[in-house]
Amino acid sequence: LEALGEVLLPGSAAEGLAHFIDHQLSGPAANSMLMIKYLGMPAPFVDFYRSGLKAIDAAAMNRFKKNLTVLSADDASTLAGQMAAGEIPNWAGPPAALFYFVLRNDAVDVTYGTQAGFEKLNVPYMPHILPPSRWGE
Amino acid sequence: MKLTSELPTDAVDVIVVGSGAAGSIMAAKLAEGGKRVLILEAGPARDAGNLISSTLYARRLKWTGPPVIEGGKNPVGFVFNAGFGVGGAAMHHYAVWPRLHAEDFDMRTRHGKGLDWPIRYEDLAPYYDQVQEEAGISGDAQQEKWRPPGAPYPMPPVAVFAQGTVIARGFERLGKSVAPLPLAVTSTAYKGRAACIWDGWCDAGCPIGALANPLTVYLPRAIAAGADLIADTPVTKVLTSEDGSKAIGVEVIAQDGSRRTVRAGLVVLATFAIENPRLLLASATEKHPQGLGNSGGMVGRYVMTHAAGLVFGLFDEDTRPYMGAFGGQLVNQDSYPKTTHAKSGAFGSYQWMIAQAVKPNDLLGISTTRPDLYGAKLHDFMQRAARGFAGMTAVCEDLPLAENRVTLADEKDARGAPLAKVVHDTHPESIALWQASLSEGKKVFEAAGAKEVWSGGAGTMHIMGGTVMGKSAKDSVTNSYGQLHDIPNLVLAGPGLFPTSGGVNPTYTVHALAARSAEFLLKNWNSRQ
Numbered sequence: 001l002e003a004l005g006e007v008l009l010p011g012s013a014a015e016g017l018a019h020f021i022d023h024q025l026s027g028p029a030a031n032s033m034l035m036i037k038y039l040g041m042p043a044p045f046v047d048f049y050r051s052g053l054k055a056i057d058a059a060a061m062n063r064f065k066k067n068l069t070v071l072s073a074d075d076a077s078t079l080a081g082q083m084a085a086g087e088i089p090n091w092a093g094p095p096a097a098l099f100y101f102v103l104r105n106d107a108v109d110v111t112y113g114t115q116a117g118f119e120k121l122n123v124p125y126m127p128h129i130l131p132p133s134r135w136g137e
Numbered sequence: 138m139k140l141t142s143e144l145p146t147d148a149v150d151v152i153v154v155g156s157g158a159a160g161s162i163m164a165a166k167l168a169e170g171g172k173r174v175l176i177l178e179a180g181p182a183r184d185a186g187n188l189i190s191s192t193l194y195a196r197r198l199k200w201t202g203p204p205v206i207e208g209g210k211n212p213v214g215f216v217f218n219a220g221f222g223v224g225g226a227a228m229h230h231y232a233v234w235p236r237l238h239a240e241d242f243d244m245r246t247r248h249g250k251g252l253d254w255p256i257r258y259e260d261l262a263p264y265y266d267q268v269q270e271e272a273g274i275s276g277d278a279q280q281e282k283w284r285p286p287g288a289p290y291p292m293p294p295v296a297v298f299a300q301g302t303v304i305a306r307g308f309e310r311l312g313k314s315v316a317p318l319p320l321a322v323t324s325t326a327y328k329g330r331a332a333c334i335w336d337g338w339c340d341a342g343c344p345i346g347a348l349a350n351p352l353t354v355y356l357p358r359a360i361a362a363g364a365d366l367i368a369d370t371p372v373t374k375v376l377t378s379e380d381g382s383k384a385i386g387v388e389v390i391a392q393d394g395s396r397r398t399v400r401a402g403l404v405v406l407a408t409f410a411i412e413n414p415r416l417l418l419a420s421a422t423e424k425h426p427q428g429l430g431n432s433g434g435m436v437g438r439y440v441m442t443h444a445a446g447l448v449f450g451l452f453d454e455d456t457r458p459y460m461g462a463f464g465g466q467l468v469n470q471d472s473y474p475k476t477t478h479a480k481s482g483a484f485g486s487y488q489w490m491i492a493q494a495v496k497p498n499d500l501l502g503i504s505t506t507r508p509d510l511y512g513a514k515l516h517d518f519m520q521r522a523a524r525g526f527a528g529m530t531a532v533c534e535d536l537p538l539a540e541n542r543v544t545l546a547d548e549k550d551a552r553g554a555p556l557a558k559v560v561h562d563t564h565p566e567s568i569a570l571w572q573a574s575l576s577e578g579k580k581v582f583e584a585a586g587a588k589e590v591w592s593g594g595a596g597t598m599h600i601m602g603g604t605v606m607g608k609s610a611k612d613s614v615t616n617s618y619g620q621l622h623d624i625p626n627l628v629l630a631g632p633g634l635f636p637t638s639g640g641v642n643p644t645y646t647v648h649a650l651a652a653r654s655a656e657f658l659l660k661n662w663n664s665r666q
Contacts, residue, residue, distance in 0.1 A: 008511045030181075030201040030221075033193040038217040038500055042204045080511055104511055105504070112519060113192050113498035121497055121523035123459050126336035127190035128344050135193050 001049070003069040004056055005107045007076040008100070012107035015117075016134070020110045021049060023137050033135050035105045039098065048094050052103070055093025056083065062090065110135075140182050140223075141365045142392055148400035149175045152387055153364075153407060154372045154416075157225020158644050159630035159651050160407030161351035161359060162268075166655030167405075168362035172662075175399065176356075176364055177389060179371035179408070180222035185352060188228070188342030192499040195341035198222070198229045202371070203550035205411055209541070209560040213442040214597045217500065219409055223368055224342075224351040226409060227644060231339050231464030232321035232348045233490055234274050234645035236265050238285050238473055241486070241639040248475055250484060250566075251537045252439070252636035255608050255617040262287055264649040264656075272349035272648065273327040276319035283470035284319075292324045296335050300456040300527045301466035301492035307585025308469055308491075315467040315491060321349035321645070322462050337494030339463035340501070367392075373554055374420040375404055375627060381424025384627040390552060403626050403658065405619075407651075410440065410600040410633035414543040415557035417604070417614075430621035433610040437543035439602040440561055441638040444571040446487065446531030447593030448578030449506045451521060452586065458495050458503070458526040464642075465490035465529070472577070473640060475534075481576075483569035485534030486640030489578070493528055506593060527587070531574035532598070534640045536564040543603050559603075563595075571595065599643050604633040618654040630654060 001021065002013035024034045029043035036045050056079070060068040064075050071079070082088045086097035093099060111117055114134045118125045150172035153164045160176060168174040179202055189195075200219035207215060220226035239258040244251045266288040276290040294317030297305075305315045322333045323346075333347035346353045360366060372387045376398065386400035406413050414437040418428035428436050469489040472478065477486075496502045503522045510518050546558040563571075575592045582590040607613025610622035613636070619629045630651045632643040639646075 009515055010513060011516075031197060032201075033196045035196070035500065037196060037199065037201070038214070040207050040212060040214070040216070043201075077512055084509060084511070100511075101508055104508070104515075105498070105500075108498045108502075108504040108515075109193060112504065113496075113502075117497060121519060123497060123523050125190070126334070126338070126459075128336070128338060129186070129189045131189050131191040131194055 001053060004053070004103060007080045008104040009107035009111055012111050015110040017107055017110050020135050021106055023135065025049070031136065035109065036102050039102065051093040052099035055091050055096070055099070059088045059091060141367055144367065144389070144391055144397055144399055145175060148386070148402065149173045150401065151175070151403045151405060152177060152399060152401040153405045154387065155225060155407035155409070156223050156356060156366060157220060157351060157407065157409065158227035158647050160225070160405070161355035162648050162651045163405050163407060163630050163655050164359035164364045165355040165362065166652060167659065168359050168364040170655070170659040174359065174364035175401070176359065176366040177370050177372055177387070178223050178366065178368045180368065182368040183223040183228065183352070185344040188344040190338045190341055192341065192496050192502065195229060198342055203554070203556055206546050206548065206556055206558040208558065209562045211561050211563040211595065211597065213440065213559055213561045213600050215411060215559065215600065218598065218600050219411070223366070224356070227350050228342045228352065229340050230350070230644055231462065233318060233464035233642040234321045235319050235468065235488065235641040236285055236287065237639045237641060237646055238486070240475060241637055244475065244637050252605065252607070254636050255606055258285055261649050261653065264652040265645065268645065268648040268652055272321050272354045273323055273330070274319050274321050275324035277317045280316035281319065281468065282314065282316070283473055290319065292327055295320050295322060295324050295462060295466060297466045298335070298457050298460040298492070299454060300458050300461065303452055303454055303456055304491050304527050304529055304581065304585055305467055307581040310584040311581060313469060313471050315469050318465045318468040318490060320462055320464055323347045333462065335461050337459055337461060337463055337496065372416065373552065375406070375416060375429060377422055377425065377429065377624065381422060382624065384624055403628065405628045405630055407630040409631055410603045411543055411557050411559055413629055413631060413633045414603045415545065418545050419555055425623070429627060430614045430623050432623050433612065435605070435610070435612065435614050437603055438539045439537040439605050439636065440541045440543060440559055440600065441535040441537055441602040441635070442561060442597040443535060443599045443638060444533040444563060444567060445593070445596040445598050446533055446571050446574030446578060447506070447528065447596065448575060448582060449526065449528045449591055449593065450582040450585070450587030451589040452525045452527055453588060455524050456527050461492060461494040463494050465493040467491035472574070478570060478573035481569050481573045482566060483573045484566040485536060485570045487531045487533045487570060487574050488640050489529050489531055491529040493530065495526065495528065497523065507591070529578060531578060532640050532642060533571045533574055534567060535638045536567050537602055537637055538562070538564055599632065601632040601635040601638045601643055604629050605636045606634045607636060618657045619650070628654060628658065
């Protein structure tokens with residue numbers, strides 16, 4: 001998960017991508033802060049992530065004969081581009097383009113969707129009510 | 138706001154199912170008219186303290202009830218558009234409150250397309266005026282040259298920031314004009330509510346009362362007038378008399394999990410455009426074997442959604458895109474006449490919502506406008522866009538089609554109730570309208586001097602239809618007051634009543650229709666019985 005997140009948005013692993021997704025998946029769907037809930041997929045969402053990760057691992061092995069975590073930056077980027085276009089042969093998971101979209105946005109959420117993330121962009125947060133924690137943890 | 142948890146054991150005058158935009162105003166008006174009103178909300182209780190300024194926490198305001206199965210080439214995007222809990226979808230709505238135009242009400246007569254409403258603009262205009270005074274709208278009626286007749290806005294226009302000024306330049310260079318966007322947001326202190334500080338958190342719910350959501354305006358009035366509001370109490374069906382001529386109450390799942398019956402003289406369903414028809418269909422009886430109000434086979438039909446024409450640009454100037462209201466700063470309705478883009482094969486109306494405040498992330502955030510970017514290029518884009526981004530959205534009319542409909546699915550929820558299934562395909566002339574909006578929008582941004590211009594994919598916003606109003610059970614589900622043709626003391630409220638979508642946001646019209654309906658029901662209370 002973190003390896004793919006690093007391809008989609010470098011630094012997202014350190015921002016807590018895996019923790020964010022795990023935390024949201026571990027609680028009731030009603031409290032979920034995952035963008036996937038908008039996108040017509042029924043809860044619980046854990047199978048969406050599991051099968052998507054399995055599919056991208058298999059795609060890395062098929063194309064490069066390597067695990068995703070040891071791909072070169074160029075190869076990983078090529079794979080991400082194919083995911084975005086939904087053009088990975090023999091993909092066996094949720095629609096590849098949807099999985100790309102969701103995981104990319106999860107990475108953006110943890111990197112730029114928090115108060116600290118706004119600061120990275122010099123965007124004033126201007127809260128009425130500050131979140132008690134980054135994402136309900 | 139005080140909620141109760143005890144279901145009444147005796148009959149009340151009115152049960153209002155749903156506490157969103159339509160339910161809250163119906164409850165307020167009927168309670169203020171002296172009726173004993175019970176509001177039943179399927180989702181959780183909510184107060185201003187729950188409205189946390191975070192794009193992540195805001196997702197908790199979206200629908201988390203039983204799933205809706207979506208199909209068709211252009212799904213309506215139910216979860217994003219719907220809400221769950223006290224205040225409903227209106228808790229995360231952006232308060233863009235323009236009026237429908239006269240030609241929206243008789244489109245079939247004028248153009249031979251879609252449907253006619255059973256009322257005309259003149260019938261609704263007094264209720265638009267009434268609601269705008271009560272809820273408060275900021276705007277400039279004179280500058281808004283497209284606006285149909287009505288009272289001037291009670292508050293001055295909303296603030297315009299750099300993003301709005303930059304985009305307005307493009308419209309002006311093309312000989313087009315813009316006006317302040319009419320928003321149900323306080324530009325000044327209004328009726329005890331604070332003025333907006335333009336921080337762009339509307340989507341997360343406005344806890345300071347600047348935006349006219351149900352928690353701020355009509356639910357407090359309903360409670361003050363004696364209405365009871367019970368959360369976490371889903372209605373499973375509407376109950377009817379043995380002869381099928383009257384609604385007598387509802388069956389609910391009480392907070393303790395028991396299945397209970399609550400009786401009432403009048404039942405108002407205000408559970409949004411998908412759940413209202415689902416409940417009617419799920420309440421079938423021997424006398425109404427196809428579902429309540431469905432003798433003409435019209436329940437569930439004509440579901441509509443607005444296609445969102447999204448146009449974006451990057452400018453050299455600092456556009457401060459995080460400032461303002463989430464709905465926007467300015468409006469243009471030059472493309473409202475329905476044949477404006479006929480040469481492109483398009484039909485229908487659209488308006489531009491210009492210079493919407495944006496946050497870095499989320500479905501309507503900066504990052505999602507370029508879903509193709511990832512890696513270092515995405516970081517670079519975010520840094521540039523945080524300073525020079527601008528965007529606007531066309532609200533594109535969706536031609537009503539009978540085959541776009543809600544039905545009961547074979548799948549059931551955890552309590553054994555059938556789920557809703559909704560299918561939606563956009564008419565080719567509506568797709569052409571959306572494409573025309575993108576073409577126009579890009580020209581505006583180029584004229585404004587954008588260094589990069591791009592458009593978004595086909596998104597949807599708002600859900601309307603499904604229980605349309607009309608003149609008879611053969612062509613509609615309700616009359617113009619929302620009363621079922623077949624069962625007059627069962628009343629529907631909300632955007633499901635719309636026979637056409639128009640090219641403007643629906644929430645203001647939802648309020649005006651409900652105000653008209655409540656007034657009629659109170660005036661004719663005895664004859665209704």
